[in-house]
Amino acid sequence: MKALIFSIISFSFLFSSSFDFKLKPIKLSDNSYYFYGKKEYFSPSNGGDIANCAFIITKKSVILIDTGSSKEYGEQVKKEIRKITSKPIKYIINTHHHPDHFLGNAAFTNSDIYATEFTKNDIEQNGELYIVNLVNLIHDAMDGTRIKAPNQVLTTETLNFDNYKLKVLYMDGHTESDIVIFDENSKILYTSDLIFNKRTLTTPHANIDEWIKSLYQLEKINYSVLVPGHGIASKTKEPIKENIAYLNFLENTLKDSANKGLDIFEILSKPIPKEFEDFAMFKEEFERSIINLYPSYERNVNK
């Protein structure tokens, strides 16, 4: 009997189930959906499900915008899409080179993956490092994740996927290359990480001035729905305005503090401005941004 129990237990370990992301696509229009990622940082309990990805069903195929942070996540995205349509997922777009947006590529063996030259190069050069980092942060959910780099380079202003046209906007600021997709058929704007809705912006590769410029460009677009890289989709211009306000606040804080000769921890001890109190993870991300960006502002102090 003991042996039986023991063998059952060891068997159940052998076939231990993979991480369940409990994905539920959210409908945006007749043919467009997105998966909402949690407003959290990478952790074993969320399995790295912290960014949004979206898909568009066309007459002949499915277009997927970003693939999440692990092979397993990509697999479960595929499963959920299969529940809605049997059309092949022929086209994938990686909006930028951050690991929470492209590591799910590994789950899609027969798709063409599109990205800019810069993004493709960064994924090829630093991909392995991103995986090591995420294994540290989210553990088991990363099982089986390998680098699958984009195989198509984005250069055109319009994409024509089986006669379904998408507008491509080449921007930057969050990274050196951020792709925004505007679907004029549904008037849905996929902004990738140029927009964080009610979730504090991350800045590991940011250029604040460029980012603000990009946001003013986005504000001019006449969209029905905006799908951000993080946070819920929005029908208003509010998220753009809030992001501009936050970036201005961050930049002014960095400049003023550098001119006064403050230290990083003196900046961090100040109270959170009222207008950003409802941003998820403010304290944590603000600290990361200051630690990462302040040295360059200190170097540029002209006295």
Add this chain to the structure above:
Amino acid sequence: MKYIFFFIVSLFLAINLHAKNPVSSPTFIDIIKEIIKDDKYIFDDKNIELSVPNFADNPTQVPIFVDGKKIKNATRMILFADLNPIPEIIDMQLGKLLPVVSLNIKVAQETPIRAMILDEKGVWHIGSKNIRSFGGGCSVSSSEAMDTDYSKYLGKTKTNLFQTSSKDIHRLKASIFHPMETGLVFGNSEFYINKILVKKADEVLSEIKTFSPISQNPRFTFETIDNSKNYTIEFYDNDGNEFISESK
């Protein structure tokens, strides 16, 4: 009964000794003996403000800020990280500087960090914090060192003088381009700033020893009660180079 009593007493003693060190580590005693020999020391987190990030995402650039101004007439300040392969970070003969410093360090793994300040009675006060990190910062080669253009920037310095919130305390911020190689990476030899002099004209206000765990392209913040418009900061490295920076 006697034994039980004895056991309980020794248990209490053990717990107490342990509780005194707010962030215990297996190497602390050895390191402190090596640095301060048999000097008296006390744990004093009340009077030493030691700030570290909540989590050090980048193990090659971990900002540290120490404010020990509550300890009056301090004469020396030493920083070390218990679990770094090279524990010592900086050793300041304070002279006319206050026990305040800000700099970035590399961490090899999650480690306690200590700020030890010597008071006028010859007792060391120790502030402790734990730095949470995945580590690996000491065994990474300086990216700048691999950059052939480094020779162009090596030793480029900048020093700014600031007024602080208290009008008789002045703040000096100094930075220098330097790879700060630990020598722990195979094929790279030690190459780091090992001495800093803070001067007013020809008078040395403070002499500081620095060690290779300080991050590349170091930035230092010092504070002084000396009231001058101009200071000179001299940096020396272990290769015999000397770099001079005038405050603005």
